[in-house]
Amino acid sequence: MKQKSRLALNGLDCLMLAFDHQLKKNGYAGNQSQIILGLDTRIEIDAVRKRLTGLASQFPLINASLRSSFWKGRPYWLLPVTETSAFPEVRTHFIEDLPGASSHEILRRQLLNTPLNVRHGELLRLDLIYFQDRRMEIIMTWHHILMDARGAEYFLHMIGNCSVGSALSLSETVDDTLSPLRKRMASIDMKEKLRLAEPAFGWIDRMALLRPVSLYTKLKSLPAPKLDFRIDVFSLPETEAIMKRSRSTCGVMNSSAYFLSATLLTLAELYQQKGIETRSYIVSSTIDLRKIGTRLPIFTNQAGVLLYEFKSEDLLDYSSVANLFRLQTQEALRNDMLFSNLCTMELSRFMPSWLYVRKIKKALRGEIASLLFANPGVTFQGLSTFMDEPVQYQYHVPAVVTPPGIGIVYYFFSGRLQITLAYAEGLLSREEATGFLADVRRRLLAGK
């Protein structure tokens, strides 16, 4: 009976735990992310709280506590046996200004940097911001140990539409065997995982030979830095123009290459301006392992990571960056590198998080990457309404693990391209971050 209340974490969940450990050690709130929904109509706190409480009793994992087995060292969730928990919390904030005003921005930043009390089962939190003109914003902050952004989108959809949640069982939301790669993972033993992980370790070692010097180098001396973010939204005609440029510059279905090229060329320019000399840029790019057409499972991390290396002299123009990106992705797929990385992550299940962090830091002497990059595509369409009210805007604010402390996500909401740049204060000033996004925008529109 006792065993039934435990749920194991997968390898990537454990990696997220390791990064959480690293973030907290450096004074950050932790490995947590946010989704922001903007509504034109006010929804009262009681209605939201009622729905969340219903889901919490159906899915006790939402406020489970994280434990680790003393002998085996494997972390697991201990599901609460009673339904009386202070979490998840729903809080309200009243702002006299309109959305986008400085007090709003200050509050958003404050919420992003408020830690979740994971040890006591606080894995997510809802903040409802009410503006004077009856508009509102819903901010869901969740811990990355619990779920990834795809899962979080679906969970928010469940809050907004309770009938969705009632149709799912706990096993459907945590079962990680849906992905073909995870199925393969389940069929091999530990010895085989170690063997298959070797190419991934080899890849990291090879990149370490031309170790990047990231912006993070300058941040190490700062006490308790905070995270901040900037968002840029393109209009429908701008989005159309960018996608057209992407096709003509990088070919059909290569928007990731186009977006990354624009970002990296701008980043290299920024490094030059800041006087940081680096021989290489390492980009960590996330890839969703779920099959196309599903958001399940929800309460788990279902992503893989691929590392890309770009030597400074390779950052010439779109075609050189895009070509290198494509070649490295192809090589990774040919060599089963995604699966090899998963095996590497799976090993973290059997290591204490501090040891895993130490191994990562040793491999790259503190510099893991120059930039985190993601292009998850279109946001979940089920979130175009929330509790029957149309959602006016939806933003993602990713956790930026350290190092590198800077990450960029490209995504589409309502047909529009959106970019969130998240960064640790001290790496960039607000003006620099705004300028960086403006330069990326210019490059995307100009195609050069």
Place this chain on the structure above:
Amino acid sequence: METKTRRQLIQTRLLGFLREEVFDAQVTLDEHTDLLEAGFDSLALLRLLNYSEQHLGVCIPEAQITGDRIRTVYNMAEWIDTLETEKQTGP
């Protein structure tokens, strides 16, 4: 007749790969499904190129990829079949 059979075989194998490895079971997929509308993305495309090279023995030239050629499994099979013929006989 032989070409038609080979094309059908390619189509069957592509469909099998996409159903097993790429799309979720709840996505209804047949040879005429618009893959781009169903969410087929750049990574899925690269996986498909990889599959074609490793399992069908046909290397798809990326520069020649167009939206139409990869829009449906039917179109893809037709194109791969043509590439296979060109490989055997020369363009």
